Amino acid sequence: MKKKLFSIAVLSVSVFVTSVQAAENNKTFSISMKAQQGPMTLQENFKLAKQYPTPSGWLLANACSGCHGTNGASFNTSIPGIAGMNKSEFIAIMQAYKSEKPSKSTVMTIVAEPLSDQEIEKMADYFSKLKATEWKQKNWNEDVTVPLWGKQNGKKADHAEK
Amino acid sequence: MSLYHFGENRTEKRLTMQKNKTPIGYKTMNRRNFLQLSSVLALESILFGSSVHASSLSSDASAFHLVIIGGGIGGATAAKYMRLLNSEVKITVIEPNKEYMFCPGSNEILPGWATVKDQTVTYTTLKNRYKVNFIHTKAEHVNYRKKQVSLENDTVLSYDKLIVSPGVSFDYGAIEGYSRELAEKSFPSAWKLDAQTLLLKKQILSLPKGGRVIISVPKSPYRCPPAPYERATFIVHMLKESNPTAKVTILDANDDFVFDNVYPYYWEKHFNFGKKNASLERVAAKDGGTIVKLNAAKKVLINSEGKEFKGDVLNIIAPEKAARFAFDNDLTEGDWCPVNYKDFSSTKHKDVYVIGDAIISDPMPKTGYVAANQARVVVQAINDELHGKQIGTPFIVNDCIAMVEQDFGMTLSEIFRYNGENKPLKARDYIPGVDKQKFQQKMLGSLAEDWQKTFRQSIFS
Ligand SMILES: Cc1cc2nc3c(=O)[nH]c(=O)nc-3n(C[C@H](O)[C@H](O)[C@H](O)COP(=O)(O)OP(=O)(O)OC[C@H]3O[C@@H](n4cnc5c(N)ncnc54)[C@H](O)[C@@H]3O)c2cc1C
Secondary structure: OOOOOOOOOOOOOOOOOOOOEOOOOOOEOOOOOOOEEEEOOHHHHHHHHHHOOOOOHHHHHHOOHHHHOHHHOOOOOOOOOOOOOOHHHHHHHHHHHHHOOHHHOOOHHHHHOOOOHHHHHHHHHHHHOOOOOOOOOOOOOOOOOOOOOOOOOOOOOHHHOO | OOOOOOOHHHHHHHHHHHHHHOOOOOOOOOHHHHHHHHHHHHHHHHHHOOOOOOOOOOOOHHHOEEEEEOOOHHHHHHHHHHHHHOOOOEEEEEOOOOEEEOOOOHHHHOOOOOOOOOOEEEOHHHHHOOOOEEEOOOEEEEEOOOOEEEEOOOOEEEOOEEEEOOOEEEOHHHOEOOOHHHHHHOOOOOOOOOHHHHHHHHHHHOOOOOOEEEEEEOOOOOOOOOHHHHHHHHHHHHHHHHOOOOEEEEEEOOOOOOOOOOHHHHHHHHHOOOOOOOOEEEEOHHHOOOEEEEEOOOOEEEEOOOOEEEOOEEEEOOOEEEOHHHHHOOOOEOOEEOEOOOOOEEOOOOOEEEOHHHEOOOOOOOOHHHHHHHHHHHHHHHHHHHOOOOOOOOEEEEEEEEEEEOOEEEEEEEEEEOOOOOOOOEEEEEEOOOOOOHHHHHHHHHHHHHHHHHHHHHHHO
16 A cells, blocks of 8 residues: 555645634644645546546435435435435535535535536436435334335335335 | 245236336337336336336346345445345345444444444344345355355355455454454454453543553554544543543554544644643654554553553554455455456456455545445446446445534545546545534534434445
């Protein structure tokens, strides 16, 4: 291994100042708190996105599932579900994140930053076709007996049932 | 076992229901294929609320057998997401344990913010809801020519495709004088949630007044790069009130570390980091942080220059390699498994895919988030191939929302892009520094708690 895995070639922006006045005790700290970016530049990133055909909507959307749940269908106090979101609304929100300074949002600005317009559109397309159903199966230790596609009730998403 | 087969009646019923929706152009298909296709469509419409066109299957999917070795984060994700893509294939996971204990969130056990029970999930939902077969034993040997895996319980399984996600093994012997026995009895590594984690907790809680806890960090790559710094921070929190003169020392075999634009700031502010009376200190590799030897009798760690560090509690995080299974089955090159980054297929054997902590992953870190996303790339590639489609472009994200304390969180986001054949993926990372507005950091703290829940749910429910 050439360098440590998480190594970040710090290329850029000083979003934050190097020393900060801590409001509560008026002490100056000497530690660097700059945002770190790299090793690819954004430009290189978008070039690669163009060079290789965009990943599928399914893959792009489920790359988010670690936070937003399978098919974007988890809801909790601080992370919203995205399943069933209107396509143009999704695009508008993601583009707004992309154009914002990272400090404006806690997580999504930095998540949206490297996504190409085409990728955002694919995600939007995918999520907009899903039902806005909550993934209710919260307890994996429960004895679940109904298979995912076991019910033949085409109208209702099975995963909304116990 | 016929777990994965649907009753004929059900299939018939579905067939009737789906008839009107059948896309044109499938007239020439035989009945068997038609049944498969209609159930794939049914699945799509149930899940996605619309019928997505599926291409015709190039082989008999119901006879197709996907075998997955390891039911950890990589293996469990592969099983669930393969089923989401394909209702017909037979999926079998080989995993010796009946429950999985999550490492993400396991440092929280030390200060008592989480319990072992909170960290434990069962395979019940994967078995019943996703119709995944589990065989609770160890996989031993793969015959790549015959495409068969033999198991410790003497069963032999045939596979069409094999996904291997066996995690890491700990190389205790890489530190002279250290061993698995010593880790279990006296100097825990605690880099996998098990009895060693509880031993470490017990030792910290009975630390003598003004005592010293040493955490030794191995050279990268190791699983979860930020976790040693998280752990060190949590331990100081544990001791702050009951034992305020205690000290935590990080002996680090690396110079830089992830979140080094956040942690030191927090440490300086709360732990006097960098000062004489600091409750937390760190020795980087360039300053002699690389530990090569343990003197167990004296509780002393020794660095490459012979310098000694004495502690009351020694948390020696052992260096790692791919799991034993990978070495026994010719999947490794050096310490880890080489793969093609288009689909994570092994470069050494055909129809075999390796994912998760066990692979040569640079620049991807060894995290659960990454292992899960690798799993999705693989199952999509397998499903595409099964449908006679060209496999798609991989896309890997690593998002981390971590806690420094319950009111102070931090985040990073990375994506890894395909960069052509025989080349590693290319990374684009972003790690915000500390925000001057405290509410931002507080929000991240609560997000971190929510993330732990959603992440587990996205894999096991
Ligand atoms: C303290 C700590 C904190 C962490 N925090 C985070 C975090 O916040 N976020 C994050 O994304 N990641 C985190 N991680 C990392 C994460 O746990 C791993 O990256 C992830 O578990 C890797 O998944 P895997 O499938 O490769 O391996 P594992 O999850 O370890 O699964 C491997 C499985 O294979 C099985 N196995 C092994 N050999 C065989 C065999 N011969 N036959 C059958 N089965 C076998 C094992 O029993 C095991 O269940 C953390 C890790 C640690 C140690």
